[in-house]
Amino acid sequence: MKNIYADHAATTPIDSKAAKVMMEVMQESFGNPSSIHSYGRKARQELDKARDQLAQTVGASPDEIVLTSGGTEADNIAIIGYAQANKDRGNHIITTKIEHHAVLHTCEKLEKYGFEITYLPVDNEGFVQLDKLNEAITDRTILITIMHGNNEVGTLQPISQIAELASTCNIAFHSDAVQSYGLADIDINDIPLTMMTVSSHKINGPKGAGFLYVKKGTKLTPFLTGGEQEKKRRAGTENLAAAAGFAKAAEIAMQERQKRFDTYKTLSDQFLKALQAEKIPFEMNGPDKGKLPHITNIYFPNIQLESFLVQLDLAGVAASSGSACTAGSVEPSHVLSAMFDDKNRASSSVRFSFGKGNTADDMEYIAAEIRKILDRIKSI
Amino acid sequence: MSNSQKKPEDTRVIVGMSGGVDSSVTAALLKDEGYEVIGIFMKNWDDTDENGVCTATEDYDDVIKVCNQLEIPYYAVNFEQKYWDHVFTYFLDEYKAGRTPNPDVMCNKEIKFKAFLDHAMSLGADYLATGHYARVQREENGTVSMLRGIDNNKDQTYFLNQLNQDQLQKVMFPLGHLTKKEVRAIAEEKGLATAGKKDSTGICFIGERNFKDFLKSYLPAQPGSMVTPDGEEKGTHEGLMYYTLGQRQGLGIGGSGEPWFVIDKNLEDNTLIVGQGFHHPGLYSEGLYASDMNWINGKERNEPFSCTAKFRYRQSDQEVVVYPSEKGTRKIMFKTSQRAITPGQSVVLYDGDICLGGGTIEQAIKIREGVGA
Numbered sequence: 001m002k003n004i005y006a007d008h009a010a011t012t013p014i015d016s017k018a019a020k021v022m023m024e025v026m027q028e029s030f031g032n033p034s035s036i037h038s039y040g041r042k043a044r045q046e047l048d049k050a051r052d053q054l055a056q057t058v059g060a061s062p063d064e065i066v067l068t069s070g071g072t073e074a075d076n077i078a079i080i081g082y083a084q085a086n087k088d089r090g091n092h093i094i095t096t097k098i099e100h101h102a103v104l105h106t107c108e109k110l111e112k113y114g115f116e117i118t119y120l121p122v123d124n125e126g127f128v129q130l131d132k133l134n135e136a137i138t139d140r141t142i143l144i145t146i147m148h149g150n151n152e153v154g155t156l157q158p159i160s161q162i163a164e165l166a167s168t169c170n171i172a173f174h175s176d177a178v179q180s181y182g183l184a185d186i187d188i189n190d191i192p193l194t195m196m197t198v199s200s201h202k203i204n205g206p207k208g209a210g211f212l213y214v215k216k217g218t219k220l221t222p223f224l225t226g227g228e229q230e231k232k233r234r235a236g237t238e239n240l241a242a243a244a245g246f247a248k249a250a251e252i253a254m255q256e257r258q259k260r261f262d263t264y265k266t267l268s269d270q271f272l273k274a275l276q277a278e279k280i281p282f283e284m285n286g287p288d289k290g291k292l293p294h295i296t297n298i299y300f301p302n303i304q305l306e307s308f309l310v311q312l313d314l315a316g317v318a319a320s321s322g323s324a325c326t327a328g329s330v331e332p333s334h335v336l337s338a339m340f341d342d343k344n345r346a347s348s349s350v351r352f353s354f355g356k357g358n359t360a361d362d363m364e365y366i367a368a369e370i371r372k373i374l375d376r377i378k379s380i
Numbered sequence: 381m382s383n384s385q386k387k388p389e390d391t392r393v394i395v396g397m398s399g400g401v402d403s404s405v406t407a408a409l410l411k412d413e414g415y416e417v418i419g420i421f422m423k424n425w426d427d428t429d430e431n432g433v434c435t436a437t438e439d440y441d442d443v444i445k446v447c448n449q450l451e452i453p454y455y456a457v458n459f460e461q462k463y464w465d466h467v468f469t470y471f472l473d474e475y476k477a478g479r480t481p482n483p484d485v486m487c488n489k490e491i492k493f494k495a496f497l498d499h500a501m502s503l504g505a506d507y508l509a510t511g512h513y514a515r516v517q518r519e520e521n522g523t524v525s526m527l528r529g530i531d532n533n534k535d536q537t538y539f540l541n542q543l544n545q546d547q548l549q550k551v552m553f554p555l556g557h558l559t560k561k562e563v564r565a566i567a568e569e570k571g572l573a574t575a576g577k578k579d580s581t582g583i584c585f586i587g588e589r590n591f592k593d594f595l596k597s598y599l600p601a602q603p604g605s606m607v608t609p610d611g612e613e614k615g616t617h618e619g620l621m622y623y624t625l626g627q628r629q630g631l632g633i634g635g636s637g638e639p640w641f642v643i644d645k646n647l648e649d650n651t652l653i654v655g656q657g658f659h660h661p662g663l664y665s666e667g668l669y670a671s672d673m674n675w676i677n678g679k680e681r682n683e684p685f686s687c688t689a690k691f692r693y694r695q696s697d698q699e700v701v702v703y704p705s706e707k708g709t710r711k712i713m714f715k716t717s718q719r720a721i722t723p724g725q726s727v728v729l730y731d732g733d734i735c736l737g738g739g740t741i742e743q744a745i746k747i748r749e750g751v752g753a
Binding site: 304306307310311313314376377 | 418453455456457458499502503504
């Protein structure tokens with residue numbers, strides 16, 4: 001039996017170079033970056049280096065980078081922090097129905113504190129319509145938060161145009177770019193974003209690290225208060241080793257960006273071809289163009305999802321349904337529910353997400369295992 | 381059977397794991413024997429409270445701990461909808477009909493050994509194992525017998541009386557040869573995370589909650605009067621569904637003499653019939669009518685025969701004679717008269733250690749009516 005990891009949208013294995021940097025920093029620069037002595041200075045130097053590297057990857061200046069514990073925290077700081085600091089200007093926030101739960105549940109929380117949230121619909125390829133966004137804007141709108149690449153189907157939203165529109169209306173625009181960072185070209189000098197969320201462990205960096213890009217002059221109420229780290233936007237002694245590992249992983253991701261993009265696109269195409277060769281009935285969820293190449297979300301008509309994913313796992317293939325699944329509670333994917341008026345489709349779709357280490361052989365192996373599973377279901 | 385010829389290492393056994401000590405030990409024993417063991421947690425009921433706490437999540441956490449100790453894969457499966465449709469709806473319907481349902485029997489029949497068994501088979505399992513205290517014995521002629529667990533105090537064949545050959549062919553009950561004490565000792569010896577966990581009590585979806593409050597939230601209560609068999613008014617009842625035959629508590633009838641007991645329910649005029657004394661003759665029957673008869677070996681018995689029977693869980697065996705009656709029902713006559721025979725509960729038949737099958741109690745044959753039957 002082979003073991004194939006095809007769930008890179010959930011998390012990725014750490015790059016050995018990033019792990020090496022972390023070990024070095026942990027052992028050799030253990031000081032507190034806020035301390036005045038030589039140990040502190042050494043740690044501060046490492047921290048600044050990591051921050052500089054990360055800032056460069058998106059064309060930002062280092063003081064626009066708030067290091068966080070990951071994507072979820074960055075989304076929370078962006079949305080709640082901005083809403084609180086700017087509530088005198090309005091109480092309306094626009095988002096979409098297909099955001100990550102770190103955004104959706106955060107918006108829902110704000111509704112309890114008197115904010116009004118518009119959840120924009122998407123079309124059946126997962127795209128937000130700009131005219132719908134335009135219509136939703138009111139004079140009370142203070143923030144638009146729309147993700148870049150969707151984590152379940154890979155659809156890339158037109159964030160340049162959204163950013164332009166937001167900028168014209170003098171509304172802040174935050175984008176969760178956790179899935180697209182490292183694959184799509186994101187330069188904040190070309191795209192007038194106000195805030196952007198990035199996570200380390202989706203790009204072969206360590207878990208527990210991420211950053212929020214915050215454009216100079218943006219008012220945010222901090223979540224964590226205490227010391228003066230991160231220019232008072234996020235108190236707490238910095239997770240230096242994670243920041244250094246994250247920076248290393250980001251540096252490699254940027255060097256390999258185009259190559260990775262092309263490789264994953266090829267793998268996805270090979271996967272679809274392999275499914276066809278096995279005569280497996282399927283439909284793709286998400287667009288052909290304008291999507292992240294590493295995410296392939298497939299609708300298999302009539303499968304029983306819980307059983308299907310378990311059988312894949314028992315065959316050594318790690319994939320996921322994209323929907324939350326704890327203690328046997330399977331909610332149909334909110335993303336697919338927003339895209340299709342078909343409950344069955346939302347609960348019979350599987351997300352395969354590819355990454356470094358996947359090969360063309362893997363694609364054929366996965367397709368062959370799916371064929372076996374379908375045959376077994378038929379025979380019972 | 382081809383399954384039994386397979387070596388353990390080539391045999392995939394799925395263990396239904398609840399997060400309790402019994403199913404934990406079941407998985408551990410099978411793993412020791414060399415089987416390819418997979419643990420699956422079944423979620424049938426959502427009891428998430430206002431704080432977001434759900435007992436299923438806590439139980440699943442225990443399943444995870446044990447499976448990681450045993451180094452076996454684990455998964456969860458959700459049967460909430462099926463459980464609602466097949467078990468809970470039945471449960472409410474029976475109460476509406478003034479009877480006392482047995483959801484555990486129905487859960488075994490429709491969920492654990494049907495929906496869950498199918499799920500296990502779809503995952504390529506050769507067998508489904510559970511932590512029930514019962515034994516399966518594979519006979520030379522290919523049939524499978526179900527025997528009592530050797531721990532008489534824990535034997536669960538009463539709840540398994542509706543299983544058939546198709547199901548039993550695919551089932552393993554590794555705890556049937558052990559006592560509860562031995563199971564606990566194995567759990568402790570192996571240091572399983574669930575070793576010290578106390579046994580769950582009551583009906584799974586009600587848990588520790590107040591039964592009356594639970595039922596009230598699903599069925600409207602219709603208070604009525606309490607009367608003696610002679611028609612004397614003794615007060616009011618809160619709704620027939622809250623009372624079980626033979627029950628003493630909660631009647632609130634004062635006065636002198638022996639305590640009062642529920643001896644019958646009259647659905648037509650919504651009255652609860654009560655009588656004085658634990659041994660009130662109105663509580664006693666000399667037989668019963670049973671429906672939904674299941675014969676575990678697959679062979680319906682249409683001739684009268686003698687055997688032993690249980691009318692409730694953990695009761696000692698009673699000698700009976702089983703007679704065929706109309707349309708597949710059976711008339712079961714007792715050697716000794718029985719107290720508080722309760723419609724809706726199971727009657728389960730035994731020949732020595734072998735569980736023959738069982739049915740649902742439809743009606744008690746009260747001693748007075750039964751004369752000459």
